[in-house]
Amino acid sequence: MNACILINVPIHMGRHMTTRDLVLIALFAAIIVVLGIIPPVTLGFIPVPITAQSMGVMLAGCIIGAKRGALAYVLVILMVAIGLPVLAGGNGGLAVLVGPTGGFIFGWAIATYVTGLIAERTIRDGQSEARQFAGFFIASVVGGIVVLYAIGMPWVSVVTGTPLMAVITGSMAFIPGDLLKAVIATLAARAVLSGYPLLPQRA
Amino acid sequence: MTLVLFAATVTATTTIDAFMDEITILLGPLERIGLLRAADVSLALGLVLRFVPEIFARYQAIREGHRARGLPLRPLTIIGPLIILTLKDADMIALAIDARGFRRQ
Structure with missing residues (x-):
């Protein structure tokens, strides 16, 4: 290891x-990497294959929470x-x-943070199953779809010089797959959460 | 596949210590302004490289399990067990790191 004195600076607030x-x-960053290796699954009723890696944002936010999830993505980036x-x-x-x-890749970290924040705020122990499902679903949709596209689409538009409206209409094809x-x-x-709860003890 | 081979090659040819030292040095300036602990970042990167092949092997084991039981391969039935099995190791790994005094705290 490095010989210099390590200062005990908190890596983030709190x-x-x-x-x-x-x-x-x-470990979650490693899981995200492995999800990229798993062959995509086609489901028949929608044309876009389901790549496991694109679920990483939703999974990381909902499972290890905002800060740890976002930092896992910082590590991947x-x-x-x-x-x-x-x-x-x-x-x-x-x-x-x-x-x-690139915007989508940088957007992952922010989208994971938002997903985790919503999941941490809505999911409690002892809630009914239906409420937990609803909380995770809302967190996944808002963070993993709304926030991610809000960052990714303007970036595509700027880098490729395509008008933003064209990018937005082009992206609509992915929305059904993303909802799935x-x-x-x-x-x-x-x-x-029921097998090995991590979300309640936040970082 | 490329990644698994690459990660395996790097793991086999570079000691994780050497790899981590390199990143610690590269991130030195960010540590000096108090943004992060470079040693933590390099430790985390070392852990990722160390565990990608292992998690991939676990994925294959889960896939074999599905085959043996005649179940179709569905993302849901693979991701759940994969994440639970992997994250359950976190406590043991954290204890091992602290027992070796890697983070000097």
Whole structure:
């Protein structure tokens, strides 16, 4: 390890990050990377294949919460910048970050934060199952779809020079698939919440 | 697939210590302005590289399990167990890191 003296600066406001938080962030970043390796599943009734990695934002926010989820994505973005092929299809490198989809990649961290914030505020222990499903679904849709597209679409428009309206109408094709992903992420998040709850103890 | 091979190659050829030291040095300026602890970032990156092949192996095990039971491969029935099994290791890994005094606290 480095010989310089490590200053104990809190990595973010509030409580100092525990080693467990750090490990959870790293493990979730690793899960996001593995989700990019899993072959996409086609579902028949919608034309866009479901890539597991694009559910990562919703999953990270709903499962490990706002701060840890967002930091997991910061870690993934850092790996993209280093040039590791961590994105679905083995993509990576600085060129991807400044390309048309760069806004979506940076948007992941912010979208995860928003998803986590909503999930943390709405999900309580002892709530009815239906309320938890509703909370996770709203968090996934607002964070993983609304916020993500609000950042990603203007970026596409600026980088490619396409009018924003054209980008918005083009993106509409992905909305049904994204809603389905929100449903899957909701069910998975609820399964993890009942099997191994992490959201209540926030970082 | 490329990534699994790449991660495996890096893991096999570079010691994680060496890799982490490099990132600690690169992030030094950000640490000096108090933004983060460079050692934490490099530790986290080392952990990711270390666990990607392992989590992928776990995914394959879950897939085999589905096959053995004649279940169709659905994202939901794979992601749930994958995340629970992986995150359950967090406590043990955190204890191991603290036991070795990596974070000097």
